[in-house]
């Protein structure tokens with residue numbers, strides 16, 4: 001299916017860009033007229049995925065993170081990609097509370113993405129990098145307020 | 150974004166403001182840890198009333214401060230959490246620590 005609109009962002013893996021990334025995606029997705037809570041879900045999921053690139057993917061280096069968003073009639077697909085260290089075992093990484101991040105990390109990033117989005121897919125290769133694909137259905141406003149179509 | 154810490158007798162309140170993510174959590178964490186190590190309050194309130202956004206970094210922030218204040222013999226309460234903040238706290242199982250309070 002062809003998207004209605006698309007965008008791509010590339011930025012350095014500095015933690016100060018976490019806010020920039022989630023706000024930019026939220027601004028772009030706003031054209032689908034999502035509810036405040038749908039938008040908050042997307043911002044949180046993007047924040048988790050981007051933070052993972054910075055904290056884990058590029059833990060010892062500075063690299064480039066790319067985020068793309070595609071908008072369909074009632075769906076948004078967001079891809080967050082790094083070319084960092086990769087994940088040796090994706091299934092294990094996605095288990096709630098699993099973390100390699102030490103004291104201040106809780107191992108909940110993937111659990112939050114899964115709970116806030118309709119679909120979360122991860123592909124990763126050691127030393128090549130990681131791509132996280134986040135999808136969410138945005139219910140058209142007309143049916144939200146119950147207008148007859 | 151940031152944190153304002155105020156003391157009232159043996160109790161102190163850390164008023165968190167703005168967005169809590171991995172970037173801002175670092176500064177907030179350092180400010181609070183500094184404060185509690187010096188002042189040793191018996192009770193630390195983490196006030197989320199002015200937080201507009203929080204991701205899982207907020208859970209690490211709460212967990213870490215909980216451990217630290219316990220080591221100093223104090224207790225921690227989380228107050229003023231919005232519905233979206235509560236959703237993430239619920240997902241984390243932090244509720245089981247019994248630190249959630251509606252108001253202080």
Ligand SMILES: Nc1ncnc2c1ncn2[C@@H]1O[C@H](COP(=O)(O)OP(=O)(O)OP(=O)(O)O)[C@@H](O)[C@H]1O
Nearest residue numbers: 052056057093099100105106107108109110130205
């Ligand atoms: N982009 C990535 N590159 C390399 N490893 C990753 C990446 N994303 C996730 N991981 C691995 O998956 C684990 C789980 O990620 P998740 O986001 O669920 O938790 P966390 O980041 O450790 O903690 P939290 O997100 O709660 O702060 C990480 O600890 C890390 O080992």
Ligand SMILES: [Mg+2]
Nearest residue numbers: 048052109110
């Ligand atoms: Mg994470």
